[in-house]
Amino acid sequence: MNQISVSLPTTSAANPALAQARIAIISANWHSDVVHQARDAAARRLTELGAAPARIHQIDVPGAFEIPLMAQKLAQSGQFDAVIGCAVIVNGGIYHHEFVSTAVVDGLMRVQLDTGVPVFSVALTPYNFQHGELVDFFRQHFIQKGEEAAHACAQTLAQHAAIDALLEQAVTA
Numbered sequence: 001m002n003q004i005s006v007s008l009p010t011t012s013a014a015n016p017a018l019a020q021a022r023i024a025i026i027s028a029n030w031h032s033d034v035v036h037q038a039r040d041a042a043a044r045r046l047t048e049l050g051a052a053p054a055r056i057h058q059i060d061v062p063g064a065f066e067i068p069l070m071a072q073k074l075a076q077s078g079q080f081d082a083v084i085g086c087a088v089i090v091n092g093g094i095y096h097h098e099f100v101s102t103a104v105v106d107g108l109m110r111v112q113l114d115t116g117v118p119v120f121s122v123a124l125t126p127y128n129f130q131h132g133e134l135v136d137f138f139r140q141h142f143i144q145k146g147e148e149a150a151h152a153c154a155q156t157l158a159q160h161a162a163i164d165a166l167l168e169q170a171v172t173a
Helices: 016-020 032-048 064-076 096-115 132-172
Strands: 023-028 056-061 082-088 119-124
Touching: 016 132, 023 032, 023 064, 032 056, 032 082, 032 132, 056 064, 064 082, 064 096, 064 119, 082 096, 082 132, 096 119, 119 132
Parallel strands: 023 056, 023 082, 082 119
Antiparallel strands: none
16 A cells, blocks of 8 residues: 655755645634744744745734634635634633633634635633643644644645646646
């Protein structure tokens, strides 16, 4: 059985799929001081991995609940090769966060399955987010999660390009 494996460079070495990709990063404005840590980290890491900064687009929406619809609009436009959504969904102790987080993640999954455009989620529900001493921890955590989303995005785009090339070879063979 043949297997396709794609390794990512750890430096800005060429990743042709990423270099040509147009990527949208959607950020919820709710708790933007934390959410933008993920957005900025993802954009920075994508650039380090070989994405062209001018091809990374940042879009703000009011809250997490608005991310899937914006992701759908962008993915359906045919103008974007990948979408990353970033949000804090606050656990306020009334279980509202469970419904919102489920709706957001399910919505993002639906967008990628319906459009074929990879969609990545940094929509997190930190426990005890409201406690002052933990906010700095979550800012750092969101940096890490933004970087992880960038890596997943880069690897997924490379894998899709490899699969597309393989399928093209099969058609012409």
